[in-house]
Every structure is written in structure tokens, then in C-alpha cells.
Amino acid sequence: MGELSLPATADLCDDHDADLTVLDDVFLSLGGRDRMAGVAVTLKIFEDNTLVREAVAEDGHGKVLVIDAGGSRRRAVVGDQLAAEAAANGWSGILVYGAVRDAAILGETDLAIHALGTNPRKTEKRGLGDRDVVVTFCGATIRPGDWVAADLDGVLVAERDLTA
Numbered sequence: 001m002g003e004l005s006l007p008a009t010a011d012l013c014d015d016h017d018a019d020l021t022v023l024d025d026v027f028l029s030l031g032g033r034d035r036m037a038g039v040a041v042t043l044k045i046f047e048d049n050t051l052v053r054e055a056v057a058e059d060g061h062g063k064v065l066v067i068d069a070g071g072s073r074r075r076a077v078v079g080d081q082l083a084a085e086a087a088a089n090g091w092s093g094i095l096v097y098g099a100v101r102d103a104a105i106l107g108e109t110d111l112a113i114h115a116l117g118t119n120p121r122k123t124e125k126r127g128l129g130d131r132d133v134v135v136t137f138c139g140a141t142i143r144p145g146d147w148v149a150a151d152l153d154g155v156l157v158a159e160r161d162l163t164a
Contacts, residue, residue: 006035009153012162020158024138027095029152030106031083031113036093037149037163038064040142045129046070049077049122055131056082060091064148068135069098073116075123076101080109087111095148095155097137114150 012020041063043051047070055065065086069077078094080102086094093112099119100106106113132144140157142148147161 006037006149006151007163009149009151009156012149012156016158016162019160019162020156021140023140023155023157025154026116026138027114027150027155028117029112029114030100030103030118031093031111032107032109033093033112035151036064036095036112036114038062038092038147040064040066040144040146040148040157042066042068042133042135042142042144043129043131044068044133044135045077047072047075047077047123048126048128049082050125050127051129051131052077052082056086056089056091058089060086060089062092064092065094066135066142066148067094067096067098068137069096071097071116071137073099073119075099075121076119077123078113078115079122080105083109083111083113093150095150112150114155
């Protein structure tokens with residue numbers, strides 16, 4: 001699904017407000033695309049991006065990688081290499097409740113990336129974290145398989161694809 005075919009979050013709110021939750025407005029759009037939409041694949045990690053590396057290596061068509069990094073801005077859990085791999089594998093985007101790095105390169109990558117901010121420090125590789133778990137941040141609970149959409153106006157989550 002190309003960026004232009006993705007609905008605007010404002011339009012989705014107009015048409016489906018009772019069926020969605022809008023996350024608190026704290027995210028910056030740092031990728032080469034501003035819009036993403038797809039089925040949530042969730043990770044709960046803290047300053048360790050081992051599971052991120054595993055996830056972006058998979059087919060991401062129709063999916064959004066949702067990373068609950070505990071809101072930490074001390075270490076970046078996504079950088080240029082992981083973003084490039086996610087783009088190559090068709091991910092619609094990555095939502096990071098935490099930090100990313102390599103912002104200049106991320107801005108040229110054909111991938112939507114929304115994060116709290118940036119930090120040049122990489123993560124430690126300890127192999128810790130959980131995949132496909134319920135995550136809660138920014139006033140929303142996101143379950144694996146929920147539908148996530150984001151653009152410059154914000155990020156929203158729904159139990160089903162609101163474009164169907």
C-alpha cells in the first residue's frame with residue numbers, strides 16, 4: 001500500500017471516532033514517509049534492540065512495528081540499518097515509544113518512522129524483551145493484531161482496519 005493511498009488520520013477520526021483511540025501527541029515523524037497504516041506487531045523492550053533486528057528481517061507488508069521502549073530516550077532502538085531493512089521487507093512503518101538515531105538517513109528512507117526523539121547512542125545487545133504482547137503508552141493500549149495508522153496529525157489505534 002503506497003503512502004498516497006493511506007487515509008489521513010483526521011478523516012479516520014471524522015468517520016470512525018467511536019471506534020478508535022488517538023495516542024497522546026508526542027511523536028515526531030522522522031522517516032522518509034509520514035504516513036503508515038497496518039496490523040500491529042508489538043515489541044516490549046528496554047534499551048536493547050535485539051528483537052527489533054529480528055522483526056524487521058521478516059515480511060512486513062501490511063504491518064506496523066510498534067515498539068514500546070519504555071519511553072527511554074537514552075539509547076536509540078532503531079537506526080539507519082534497521083530502517084533500511086524494514087523498508088526493504090515492506091513494513092508500512094515503525095512506531096517507537098523511545099528514541100531512534102541516524103535522523104538524516106532515516107529522513108531519506110522509504111519508511112514511516114514516528115518516535116519520541118533521537119539519541120546517537122546505540123543499544124546494548126542482551127537479547128531481552130517480549131514480542132506479540134499488549135503494550136500501553138501515550139494513553140492507548142495496543143494489542144498484537146490491532147490496526148495502527150499515523151501521519152503528521154497523529155497516531156491512532158483501532159481493533160480493526162478502518163479502511164476496509
